[in-house]
Amino acid sequence: MRVIYILWLRQIKRYFRSKSRIVGAVGQPLLFLLALGYGLGSVYKEAGQGNYLQFLVPGIMAQTVLFSSMFYGAMIIFDRQFGFLKETMVAPVGRLKIMLGGALGGATTSVMQGIIVFLISLLLGFRPYNWPMALFSLIFMSVLALAITSFSSGIGSFVQDMQGFQAINQFLVFPLYFLSGALYPLNHVPTWLRIIAEVNPISYTVDAMRWSMIGTSRFGIVHDCIALGITLVVLIVFGVMRFRHIEP
Amino acid sequence: MIKVEHLTKKFGDFIAVNDISFNVQAGEMFALLGPNGAGKSTTIKMLTTLLKPTSGSLTLNGFDVVKQQDQTRKSFGIVFQDPSVDTDLTAYENMQLHAVMYGVPKSEIDTRIEELLKLVELWDRRDSLVKTYSGGMKRRLEIARGLLHHPKVLFLDEPTLGLDAQTRNLLWNYVGNLAHEKEMTILFTTHYLEEAEANSNQIAIIDHGKLLTIGTAQDLMKQTKTKSLEEAYLSLTGKELRDEKADPHEVWRQRQRARNMR
Numbered sequence: 001m002r003v004i005y006i007l008w009l010r011q012i013k014r015y016f017r018s019k020s021r022i023v024g025a026v027g028q029p030l031l032f033l034l035a036l037g038y039g040l041g042s043v044y045k046e047a048g049q050g051n052y053l054q055f056l057v058p059g060i061m062a063q064t065v066l067f068s069s070m071f072y073g074a075m076i077i078f079d080r081q082f083g084f085l086k087e088t089m090v091a092p093v094g095r096l097k098i099m100l101g102g103a104l105g106g107a108t109t110s111v112m113q114g115i116i117v118f119l120i121s122l123l124l125g126f127r128p129y130n131w132p133m134a135l136f137s138l139i140f141m142s143v144l145a146l147a148i149t150s151f152s153s154g155i156g157s158f159v160q161d162m163q164g165f166q167a168i169n170q171f172l173v174f175p176l177y178f179l180s181g182a183l184y185p186l187n188h189v190p191t192w193l194r195i196i197a198e199v200n201p202i203s204y205t206v207d208a209m210r211w212s213m214i215g216t217s218r219f220g221i222v223h224d225c226i227a228l229g230i231t232l233v234v235l236i237v238f239g240v241m242r243f244r245h246i247e248p
Numbered sequence: 249m250i251k252v253e254h255l256t257k258k259f260g261d262f263i264a265v266n267d268i269s270f271n272v273q274a275g276e277m278f279a280l281l282g283p284n285g286a287g288k289s290t291t292i293k294m295l296t297t298l299l300k301p302t303s304g305s306l307t308l309n310g311f312d313v314v315k316q317q318d319q320t321r322k323s324f325g326i327v328f329q330d331p332s333v334d335t336d337l338t339a340y341e342n343m344q345l346h347a348v349m350y351g352v353p354k355s356e357i358d359t360r361i362e363e364l365l366k367l368v369e370l371w372d373r374r375d376s377l378v379k380t381y382s383g384g385m386k387r388r389l390e391i392a393r394g395l396l397h398h399p400k401v402l403f404l405d406e407p408t409l410g411l412d413a414q415t416r417n418l419l420w421n422y423v424g425n426l427a428h429e430k431e432m433t434i435l436f437t438t439h440y441l442e443e444a445e446a447n448s449n450q451i452a453i454i455d456h457g458k459l460l461t462i463g464t465a466q467d468l469m470k471q472t473k474t475k476s477l478e479e480a481y482l483s484l485t486g487k488e489l490r491d492e493k494a495d496p497h498e499v500w501r502q503r504q505r506a507r508n509m510r
Binding site for chain 1: 328
């Protein structure tokens with residue numbers, strides 16, 4: 001436990017010391033909120049769908065957590081380049097603990113980013129329909145964060161450089177996000193898009209976030225929780241398996 | 249304490265380490281010498297579980313290095329040739345992290361960190377981020393960290409590279425004491441032959457992945473009919489220069505990467 005704690009703490013300390021990271025990781029979601037929220041808000045309203053910002057914010061919070069958790073994998077690549085990875089690899093500690101300690105740390109900082117975006121969206125006029133219910137979103141963000149930091153540790157273990165890592169971001173994570181229903185309702189989309197969204201774990205995260213934040217859900221919260229649970233388990237197993245074969 | 253038998257490591261067609269065997273007794277200081285790219289670091293990587301040998305067997309503190317990785321890792325400490333500290337943490341935090349990962353008892357952590365940071369004269373700067381350190385200071389921190397848990401075997405891969413004479417002297421005195429008083433086994437590499445001569449019981453010289461000879465400095469001089477270790481070394485390894493950056497592991501990895509791209 002001490003080992004997991006100290007590796008978790010390392011991530012937290014590094015996070016608070018890197019102001020540029022905090023600002024940078026909030027910049028992108030803020031741009032989405034402003035550009036899409038205000039840009040598409042009127043179209044959305046005219047289509048009779050109500051307030052777009054209300055709809056958008058839970059999706060953008062999930063986006064923030066998703067991308068900052070993916071960034072955690074890049075940290076492993078930096079650790080390899082700067083040599084610190086060797087220090088952890090020769091330590092007499094199970095690989096599972098090393099992976100989990102870092103992933104939990106990365107997940108914690110991702111959730112903090114999500115909370116920052118939430119606070120900003122309050123300033124922009126977003127209101128959760130029920131404050132106590134909104135607290136559930138912390139759980140969903142945490143599950144997503146840990147699942148994705150585990151996944152990105154797995155990716156960071158065998159992708160040797162930032163270019164390769166970016167490729168995975170571009171060809172896997174961005175599509176998963178844009179095809180998830182985070183930015184638009186899935187009610188009237190073409191069938192192929194709906195099918196992709198229905199097998200996409202990000203859709204269920206976004207849906208669960210909406211359930212807690214604005215009280216609407218497409219798949220039902222039970223389905224959301226099952227999908228999130230399965231995703232978490234599968235991605236942790238993936239991360240551990242890959243991390244075991246890591247070469248510093 | 250360390251037993252290496254017919255150790256071989258190939259990266260593709262390149263043989264980085266070729267059928268090396270040697271023994272190191274407990275409490276011994278063992279110098280592994282050789283030109284750049286001779287296979288020293290690759291050998292150390294295999295002994296420290298970072299690389300798997302292609303063939304041959306490795307025993308450390310009675311444990312099979314390949315099969316009993318966790319027990320092996322508990323038995324040794326290492327100061328790497330290239331940097332491995334976290335520069336976004338302070339010196340103290342780097343030390344703490346290491347102490348916890350190596351299971352140093354809670355009650356001893358603070359006293360040991362203080363003792364070692366004072367030894368390498370970084371105590372006053374303990375709360376500065378390591379990225380503000382000079383190269384020499386980082387090196388001293390690495391060394392202090394390697395000594396933090398008291399391992400049975402300590403690997404020092406060119407520990408004195410880039411250090412001034414004072415720090416080198418300090419380091420060897422401290423390490424010598426560890427070997428004598430705690431029966432710690434030390435295996436080190438260096439390019440400073442006078443360090444090897446002054447601080448080792450046994451010297452092994454390797455080149456092109458092969459073990460050329462092994463013995464005390466006197467043995468080596470006698471064997472080559474020379475008057476100093478440097479002459480003995482040069483007569484064994486020749487005088488031509490070696491490629492500085494030939495880390496076979498890295499070269500191999502880049503080649504793999506290029507292959508994967510295609």
